[in-house]
Amino acid sequence: MTEVRVCAENELEDGQAVAVAPDATGWSDAIAVFRDGDAYYALDDTCPHEEASLAEGWVEDGEVECPLHQSRFDLGTGKVTCLPATRDACTHAVAVRDGAVWLSPGVPASS
Amino acid sequence: MSVLVVGAGIAAVATATALRDGGYDRPITLVGDEPEEPYDRPPLTKAFLRGEPVARLRPAGWYDGQDVTVRTGTAVSLDPDAGRVALADGTVLAADTVVLATGARPITLPGALVVRTRAQAEELRSRLRPGARLLVVGGGLIGAETAASAHELGCAVTIADPDPLPLARAVGPQAAAFLAGQHAAAGVTVKAARLDTCADGRAQLTDGTELAADVILLGIGVRPETALAASAGLPVDDGVLVDARMRTAHPRVYAVGDVARIAGRRRVEHWDHAVRSAGVAARAILGRSPEPERAPWFWTDRYGRHLEMTGTYDPAAEAVERGSIADGDGTVFFVHDGRCVGAVAVDRSLDIKAAQRIIDRRVPVTAEFLADEGNSLRSLVRPR
Numbered sequence: 130m131t132e133v134r135v136c137a138e139n140e141l142e143d144g145q146a147v148a149v150a151p152d153a154t155g156w157s158d159a160i161a162v163f164r165d166g167d168a169y170y171a172l173d174d175t176c177p178h179e180e181a182s183l184a185e186g187w188v189e190d191g192e193v194e195c196p197l198h199q200s201r202f203d204l205g206t207g208k209v210t211c212l213p214a215t216r217d218a219c220t221h222a223v224a225v226r227d228g229a230v231w232l233s234p235g236v237p238a239s240s
Numbered sequence: 241m242s243v244l245v246v247g248a249g250i251a252a253v254a255t256a257t258a259l260r261d262g263g264y265d266r267p268i269t270l271v272g273d274e275p276e277e278p279y280d281r282p283p284l285t286k287a288f289l290r291g292e293p294v295a296r297l298r299p300a301g302w303y304d305g306q307d308v309t310v311r312t313g314t315a316v317s318l319d320p321d322a323g324r325v326a327l328a329d330g331t332v333l334a335a336d337t338v339v340l341a342t343g344a345r346p347i348t349l350p351g352a353l354v355v356r357t358r359a360q361a362e363e364l365r366s367r368l369r370p371g372a373r374l375l376v377v378g379g380g381l382i383g384a385e386t387a388a389s390a391h392e393l394g395c396a397v398t399i400a401d402p403d404p405l406p407l408a409r410a411v412g413p414q415a416a417a418f419l420a421g422q423h424a425a426a427g428v429t430v431k432a433a434r435l436d437t438c439a440d441g442r443a444q445l446t447d448g449t450e451l452a453a454d455v456i457l458l459g460i461g462v463r464p465e466t467a468l469a470a471s472a473g474l475p476v477d478d479g480v481l482v483d484a485r486m487r488t489a490h491p492r493v494y495a496v497g498d499v500a501r502i503a504g505r506r507r508v509e510h511w512d513h514a515v516r517s518a519g520v521a522a523r524a525i526l527g528r529s530p531e532p533e534r535a536p537w538f539w540t541d542r543y544g545r546h547l548e549m550t551g552t553y554d555p556a557a558e559a560v561e562r563g564s565i566a567d568g569d570g571t572v573f574f575v576h577d578g579r580c581v582g583a584v585a586v587d588r589s590l591d592i593k594a595a596q597r598i599i600d601r602r603v604p605v606t607a608e609f610l611a612d613e614g615n616s617l618r619s620l621v622r623p624r
Contacts, residue, residue, distance in 0.1 A: 144622055187593040189622065196589035197546065198539065199512070212254065212515060213280060215299045
């Protein structure tokens, strides 16, 4: 699986996320890459509850809260931690290397 | 030990979820009077009317996996001392703890529809054909969302509400004006009147308007389903009265969601309150200390726009605007004595998420800071 360069290491501020389009990854959904503290995570961007971009959600304490209805997902495992979503979000591996953030689309994050 | 939840809506499912998440390993039973797995009600006025399937609250298999029993039945009596609930079919269920999550029932009139259950929403959906004339009575959350969905489906929609700014007491005049203006902008007729009479597809409004309607939908409020509690002698006053931990006057019985009213406060009918009150009750049942309360929160979706409110609207507070609600892209913060007490936003969810945390953490704020779009709200609550 080819890695995709997301951005430079400090381009994302703490709590920020960016959506990487399917064109760039070959994945079926856009992929949201999050920075929480000094850690980076990636989940399918579309909230499994309703059409909303998780990259526009609130990132805090290892979780992202969906912008629409406050479903929350664990950034590392994709697991739902708060209703109304009932399906977990799909994770993707992220690595920081050579001053850049790299995404491995379709490779589950090792939690 | 065991828990019996009367009801199978969001408050009931959230109770079971919070109990299991909290490590409760004894039997949990949900008994609801609708013949299907628990589903989410908010989409019934929106996605469901547009033809999407009902949204299950939990995926198939969740209840078995969590060892939560869901059964259909209508509870007719409650014996708190014995922890017994009798169903209409003669079955008697017993548990150490009974949680009343019986919800509320819409006010009805002969000849008019209401929408709260899936069956009601299905009937409404089947009649909202393109060109159908729909009269919506009441411009609150249910009425306005249904009106917007029906308009999208090609119905000719009229809304009757004597209040020119529905929801103003909940969200403040700025956001209420935006919401009210959406109807006219979409071509939906709004009459400042109540429904006087309706029969045989004709409706008479209190302003003298007479109109033909293929469908009349009432969205004029609900009554809490307190009969079970009242029959058991529990104190009831616009809801089953509970303390801040959702405990009724009887130590075995709790009440959560729409049916519960915390003594000294107004009853709350929002989805988020149902979930949170269930979590509060579960902690009490588990013998855990309460968590700090979070600022209340609700949303409404209509005509493709998403409004959220957190905290409370205080008419005495200063209204500080960031962006422009009137233009459909802004947030109004209600600031009192240097603290944010509430905020409402159109299509700005992140502002509301920040505001909820600003309120919860009692972060000092100034009008100047909040109004300036160059200032990060996140910086107020994520000081790292």
